[in-house]
Amino acid sequence: MLVCTRMNEIPASVRILWGVTAFLGGGLLVLLLYRKSYRVFSTFFVYVLFDFLQCFVLYTSYRFWGFRSSVSSQIAWGTQGVVMTARAAAVAQICQRVLAEYRGVWALAKRLLILTAVVVLLYSWAIARGGWQFAVLNGHRGIELAIASVIVILLLFTRYYGIVVEPAVRVLTIGFFLYSSFYVLNDTILERWLLDYSRLWNLLGSSVMLASMLLWIWGLRERQPERAFEPEMLSDGIYHATAPEINARLRALNEHLGHFWNVERKRS
């Protein structure tokens, strides 16, 4: 009876959403196993598994210690750290899946993606609200912002170089971006209004997780190929011979265009 009272601290809408999300998480795990997609997206599978297990750990802790107890809070943020790490690993694997076959682009992109993640984390930490009570929240927001930035950089790379992204990977990135960008905003509002916002924070967070789950299930409904195709690479010398030459030509075209510009400036 005491247990039931403690669970009542959580709004019914949030409890329902958690239930549906846990159910969908289970469904996604079954789908990944049934379609053997766990071989292709192994870290994504681990992430979904951890997220699914977290639901049960949290449910148990809320039943025994209550929603607002410090023990439950520690368990919630502790498990969230594990899930967050798994999510970051899943995004890293997606980046590798998309770009690794293009060795030159991947070598350049990898450095840029790591640099972006580090800079965003530092920025997020530097401008966050002080005090250790916000440390976990700031860490969560920083990692989510880094994930969102890395996804955007990855997609910019694919667009710039005309690299084809598999439909399933595209849907996975949309789900991750949706979740991460939303949580940055959600955590920022929570940091400011804390207790007043905590109920809505849970409700909105669960809703966006639900949306991401639905997207991922839809994206992974079919079996995924084990490997993306392997392009035939050019010899190393071609790039080093032509890239400066092409850039010089582009610069010449720019200067020519600048001629128009200078005429206009002289007139004015």
Added chain:
Amino acid sequence: MSLLFYSFFGLIGILLILFAWSVRVPGRPFRPSPENGEDESGCRHMTYLPQIRQAFAEADFDFLSKNTSREVLRRVRRERRSVALAYLAALRADFQSLLRMARAIAMLSPELAAIQEFERIRLTAKFAWQYQMIRWKLLAGSAPMPQLHGLSDLVSGLSVRIEAALKELGERAAAAAELASSANRRGLDAG
């Protein structure tokens, strides 16, 4: 506090715009064809070079301003503007075809030089900015009418050997992109 608070919203807004732009499925991959092959080497532009130069000749315009009506002068000005716009478009086409080739080569190269890649991005941004500004000014009527002495150097300075090599590489890149698309399709069909 407010500034920092809103900075997260601003950042997410920028990321959302970039995400929406980059996640769109790109158009069909570039395929060199006999029709645009001439453009790749710049031959088509060179063919019309004397006419373009003539259209911009200052002496012709001075002569007309002294000996014809305002109506004729206006028409000449209008036609000069359309020639300038066509010239701009030709420059842009040259720029874009070079960019396509550069990307195709970079995509299939085992090692890239970051300096060259970022330099190309910088040049692209600069070109896009200048192109749009000049185009708007031309369309608005405040047209800069340049001397085109450098144009012949630009067009005739193209090295046939490099162009041929780049064209071949462009074809290989297009074939690779086609292979990627068909591999993806096969993967989905197998599922």
